[in-house]
Amino acid sequence: MSATRTLFLACLAAGWLLWLSPARALELPESHAVPGGVAVIPLPADKPPRAFFQGKPVMVVTDDRGRPAALVGIPLATKPGKQTLELRQADGSTRRVTFKVRARDYERQYITLKNKRMVNPEKRDMQRIGREQTRIRKALAHWSPTPPETLKLNLPVQGRISSTFGLRRFFNQQPRKPHSGLDLAAPEGTPVKAPASGHVVDTGDFFFNGNTIFIDHGQGLVTMYCHLSRIDVAPGQQVRAGEIIGAVGKTGRATGAHLHWGVSLNDARVDPAFLLAEPLPEP
Secondary structure, rough: OOOOOOOOHHHHHHHHHHHHEEEOEEEOOOOOOOOOOOOEEEEEOOOOOEEOOOOOEEEEEEEOOOOOEEEEEEEOOOOOEEEEEEEEEOOOEEEEEEEOOOOOOOOEEEEEOOHHHOOOOOOOHHHHHHHHHHHHHHOOOOOOOOOOOOOOOOOOOOOOOOEEOEEEEEEOEEOOOOOOEEEEEOOOOOOEEEEEEEEEEEEEEEEEEEEEEEEEOOEEEEEEEEEEEEEEEOOOOOOOOOOOEEEEEOOOOOOOEEEEEEEEOEEEEEEEHHOOOOOOOOO
């Protein structure tokens, strides 16, 4: 057998083993199959497949008992009822698994902003916002094959909860998209720490979000930090859990100093509370 053929077969075998190798054993969160939640769906134990929800790749991990499962982020706009997870095996075969999404009610929040441009942006603002939204969507949809080190996240900053996830928001009495993160009020300059290890996908100063950082933790788990007074990391940089990445501020659309912390899973914004190592403190 030629050296070239031997190398080819070795690479093929390595790729097959990578496909079939069990994911890193992790402590899984509880399943919350609701809009804005995380559904934990058990998978076949012999050959864990790749999984897709609404055409997007889904995290597949193994729990601390060696059982594989898919973790599905459910978009806030998802209607209650039956949903389908697509499973793709290495041999090209596919199967579908259904699961039920339950209803979840979210409260309303009314916010008054003195800066009217933050409610009804001008034409020049809209051009900037359009460019930024493309960049933000790309960062939040980022996918890397390595599973995260943990699914138990720490709070990035200790502070009062000023806005919970999923609030139906009204700015100056005008309805806007639901709140897709968790707001933690803290004094300006308070250090913000990475809740888990990962690498920085992007950073920037955005019209609505202000100074912002995006961190990829693996397999579609991406966290976002907005309204920062400063950014202490750069795109491509590896960060460890507990490392300072920036500081609380009030840049962008903010009425006061706070951190907007967002969590994205398979490009769906989910409630950070479902992935916390410790329960949220009382508001």
